[in-house]
Amino acid sequence: MKNICFFLLFIGLASSVFAQDAGTVKVFADKKLSSITYTMRHPLHTWDGTSREVNSVILTNADKSQLTQVAVSVKLGSFDSKNANRDSHMIEVAEGLKYPIISFSSTSIQTQGDVLLVKGNVSFHGVTQPITFEAKRKTTGSNLEVSGAFTLKMTQFKIEPPSLLGVAADDVLKLKFKVVY
DSSP: HHHHHHHHHHHHHHHOOOOOOTEEEEEETTTOOOOOEEEEEEEEEEEEEEEEEOOOEEEEEEESEEEEEEEEEGGGGGGSSSOOHHHHHHHHHHHTSSOOOOEEHHHHHEETTEEEEEEEEETTTEEEEEEEEEEEEEEEEEEEEEEEEEEEEEEGTOOOOOTTTTOOOOOEEEEEEEEOO
């Protein structure tokens, strides 16, 4: 039931964000082929956490050659670092029960060949920050794959980096994504 409510909320948000013109279509991400991975570093080790629960929708033309808008959301609790204690601690540090969703909504997308210059807003831990990053697009058959990477500072979102043995992890979260539409 919780997942159905989340999905309906996401569809409603995507519908309100996108003002669809004639000739544009909404295309939803294929969760089986999409992922978002974060990388964190601590002086003692580095780890990745991956989520395959990527909810995303794009506005594009019929042949997917011109993206005009994108919205992405992922549950904080869906990231798996292959260490349940670490995952629980990340949810605690980021107040995942209070702020369960991380989202991105574009404000502009510029296309330069297969490179996309994307500007938009990331909402994480109740804080919204502007961000700009490059992504690459690749068409395979009828699928459009958009991939890229960017970094965020946890303190920008009012989150203190987690610590181990009294030593804090780096403030930087490296995010890598691959979303297939």
